[in-house]
Amino acid sequence: KQEVTQIPAALSVPEGENLVLNCSFTDSAIYNLQWFRQDPGKGLTSLLLIQSSQREQTSGRLNASLDKSSGRSTLYIAASQPGDSATYLCAVINDYKLSFGAGTTVTVRA
């Protein structure tokens, strides 16, 4: 059974600092990995998708890396802003379903 772990569970940084969010998974036979953002009481917004054959994906200030063999992904958010405050979820897909981590809750202090 796929287990997805996210460290740290919570993170508080001053505005402008770069954020590094970690995700690890136990079964490396994944098709892809998605990073999501979730605001309190809200739905899931897809941020980035990395195919299993890719090592990196970028969108604006976001950059996600994938090391499938070691079962790890990292989401980097450059020059954080208060609007980046949210919970970030990592999810991997095996056999047509997503397995989610518990998330990292980020607070960016103005």
Next chain:
Amino acid sequence: EPEVTQTPSHQVTQMGQEVILRCVPISNHLYFYWYRQILGQKVEFLVSFYNNEISEKSEIFDDQFSVERPDGSNFTLKIRSTKLEDSAMYFCASSALAGPSYEQYFGPGTRLTVT
């Protein structure tokens, strides 16, 4: 930009009642999913649906649950006899093509409260 929509946004029901949660996936998508998130817990997969049949389901998706695509646009999740532990946020998702490599797009969720 096309998006997945869900209704209602919040449903309150009494234990033992039947509920139907509704979703309208993105129009050209072929794969549909239901996930749930109990407050404070991880998002969990419930079921995937393709070509008018269930392609995979989790152990959570027991006989109390069913899914249906009653027409060309709606995708529904029915819980026959709700229990207190069914209280959760339910998310519908869809993906474009028939394959696991494709990005899943999520709706805003329906918060189900069972009293």
